[in-house]
Every structure is written in structure tokens, then in C-alpha cells.
Amino acid sequence: MCWTQPKFTPEQYKEEQKKTAPLDPGTGKTLPGWNDGKDFHEGDKGAWWFRTYAVDQLKSGNIELGDMEKCTTIKGVQWVEAGEPPADAISPLALAGLAYAETKLPAPPVTLRPAADNQIVNLPTHVKFDAPLERVWVTARFNHLGVDLAATTVATPVALRVDAGTDFADPRTCEYDLSSGKSGYQVDTSKADCNIAFKKSTGGGSYPLQAQVTWKVTWTDSANPDGAPREPDLPAGLSTFEQDVAVKEVQSVNR
Template structure:
């Protein structure tokens, strides 16, 4: 598949054997978690980690006063982002320099997530042009040609998935302005799914009235302020390709679980929809004590030393758009928090 792009360039970061950096500078990329399988070298040598991607992500929106830190859980238990895909990793000059730095050492360079090669094997394959272990040989690292060497990336947490073995191609040459003709080539949808995993949403701590204690049989009004709860967008770009995707999470509903069967919710389903102005529920107003709230809870018995655990989860609708007008939807995500609810027996309360 051929796509248009600007000239292909990629700066390889310099790393020591003690470094946690992968190829490239940080620039919004996501470092691997401790314990990832890794192979490395020092100086100008390539250094890689199985769970490391060069995809750059940037989030905006959310509206919360505090940084959004909540990770979404897909409502589809069978959905997960792609386990592996291919990315550009080095220019001809960068690979040649990395191999030359290995001369006379026993260090290894990662050519895919399952293999690390010695300097001798790298020279045989990428300098002398001998095809080796599924790798297509190149003469003199293809110096003077426009393009880059690509290799696979395995999603963090996907190292033990059997699908990780599907991206089995050894590091290969790809002509500039193209992406591999391969089922595991990166696409806007792959980037959208990658961005989904990086979405961080505001804590779902709802506003309550009364704020200190609820009273048996008296409704507690629940709402989320529109100013503090807005769409979240995450843009994911793959450097040195024209590929990008913008994944948007839009809050569409609040679900309440009282933490006890001795309670009723408003509405009865516990699902409070988002209002037209973007808020959820409505704040209590003076004189509304005999009305049912549009979103709320009424506890039917008091707590006795141990508060009820009110669970509030927001459903986020996920959509994306990307390179070439591509677009689509991903499974809704949810984020849940728990709040203590103390309930007293008296039948009246100052509001």
C-alpha cells in the first residue's frame, strides 16, 4: 500500500545499557514498564524494548481541574488493541553506525521481538546482502537509497499473547513514502486503538446534596458539572509516516450503584443521561425536597458505623478519525470511582 509523506527521517536516541530509553527521544512517547524483555547496546548502537513504540500521543480536553488520571475499561470484554505491528526504526546510516559500534563485542541488537543478532550476522545480512532467517538481505545497508529499516513492536501487556508471534518479520527495508504490504502494517485504526489505551479521564467524583450525610427516605441529588466534564481527545502519530489518528472520548451517561439493596435510584435503572448542555443530573434547588431528582439516590436504612459505598461510573463513547479521511467507532469505555455515603435516621434536614 503506497501513501504520500514527507521525506523520511528518524533520530535514534543514544542510550547506555542502563538506560530505559528506546529508539528515539521521548517527545510524548510511552516508555515501557519495568520488566519488559529487552535487548540493548551502548553508544550509537540501537537499543530496543519489546513493549516500546515510537508512536507519539498528545491528550487534550476533559475539563477537570485536576489532571485526568483514570484509565478506561472497555464495555466489550473481548476487545483489546492490536498485539503487534511494524514501525520504522532506523535509516541506513543509523543501522550501519550501530553495527560498527558492535564490532569486537558480544553485544546483541534486536531485529524483532523474538530475535537479537550479533554483529557478524548483522553484517552478513544488511551489509553483504545474504538473506538470513526470513530477513531480506541488503547491500551496504542500502546507503544512498530513500527509505528506512522497520521492525515489529509488541503492545505493552501483549508479550505473552500468542498473537505476538504473528509479527515475525526480521528487520526489513521499506521504501520511503510507503508502508509495508503486510497484515500487520500500521494503519490509522491501529493508531486509534493505541490512543484508546492512552486515554485518561477525570475522576468520577459526583456532587451531592446533602453533602455531609444523607437521610433515610430523603433523596440525595447527584450531578456532574458540565464545566468539569468534557470530551477528551488523544492524537496518535507515527513519526516518519503520514499516519495519524485522533480518538475522542465523549461522556454519555452516569451510572449509580448505591452500595446496598436497601436503596432506590433515580431513574430506577441508575443510568443518568447527559443533558443537552453537557451536564449530568441537576443540582438541588430550594423547594425541591418533595421532588424526585433527575439523578439521585434514596437510602431506605441508616448506616451503622460503616458507610455505604456509592459507585459512580461514567460511560464514554469512543470514536476516531485519521489519515485519508478514515474514521470509525471503538467500544464504549467506562471509569468508576467509589465514595463513602453515611445515612442518618432523622426525617428532616436543613438544606
């Protein structure tokens, strides 16, 4: 969630520091001597590095106190000689985390048969998987002042889970493995032995049926999504389709 990365050349850093130097109230110009005793490493080979945070991760609030404490050991600003990156330098793993945060997963392409507003008690509901899903990948890259790194996260759909949204269903949930075909990852739920049947009508209400795809997420240390997966593993991804279903009870007449 935090690292250090190059930001300014010596000349650029000097200009940045000059912007905060005290001004002469009469002329509005920078007071002489503002840079006395300061070494900006002008003419040296290297760069000024700054501590950097994964802002979205901080905003999420899902940060352990121990992780925040680790960030305090990284210098806020430091001069780094060319070819000598510090231990906490930006890395492909840090970029993988940024790419992971930008990964958008499509909702499961499903259609209910019978339709959501015309479900019947004890009639199995076929959750049709309408179209294959493709892998999703995002590349994050850092290329500045001699540091050129990239990482790519790759999300692969591996499983479909259907939840009826009520205990008045048999079964309440169905799970299917997705398999890879010529056009993507697919499952033929019509041939599966797990199709939900509602056991009680919704009256004037509805049940929140949910279909959820689980995505296995890996990453490579390059811009190539087909590169060798690296460690550690990234958390699995989830994408969800939810639809309210109305279940009717059909009365039969015996003669």
C-alpha cells in the first residue's frame, strides 16, 4: 500500500523547493540565501524519490494498523543514486495492486427460464448462461527517471453460483464450474442436475435471486497477460447479477 518512487531530477527538485522559500514582502521575490546549506545534488546522476501511497486502498478503510506503521519506515523524501534503488522502491507487486484496483468485472450474462416475473411453484428454474465470458486484464506501468516497470492482473472466470434468495427453494443454491471453449468461458446449465425450484409463492412480493461468478486473479511482472504468473496470489474477484423473481402458485382442478 506504500512505497518510494523517483519524482524529480536535481534541477526539478530545486525548483520545487524554491516555490516554498520565503518571499520579500516588499518585492514579492524569493529572499536571497534561501538555499544556503542545501544540497540538491545538481550535476549528480540519480533522482529524488518520494514516499507514495495507494490512495484508493487508503480510502477503502481496509488497512491494518501494522501496514500503516510499515509506511513510516520509508523516508518521505530521499536522494537516490542512479542504479541503486532503495529496499522499498516501487515494484511490479505494487503495480499489480494498482491494476487489481482498476479491474472491472462484467456481471454474469444470465437469463431466467421461465422469466423472472412468471416463476411457478415446483417448476425448476433454468438459469441460462447466455454468452461466454472472456478473461479480463489490466496493465499498470511506471516509467520515469530511469525506472521502467509493468505488471498485469489477469482475471479468469472459474465458477458460477446461483442463490435463490430464499430458503423456500430446493436447492437454495446451485454451483457450476466454467470451462474454457473457443469463444471464452462457458457452462451449459440446461444439462446440469442443479436447477432451483421454488416451493412457495411470493404472494405480492419477490425473491432476490442472485447469480455470481468467481474470478481467479493472477498477475505477471510485465505488460503481457500471458506471462508466467507471479506470487503471491491476489484475492479472488466476484461479479454479481441480481434480479427479483415473482413466484406464482398454479391451482389445479381435479374432476
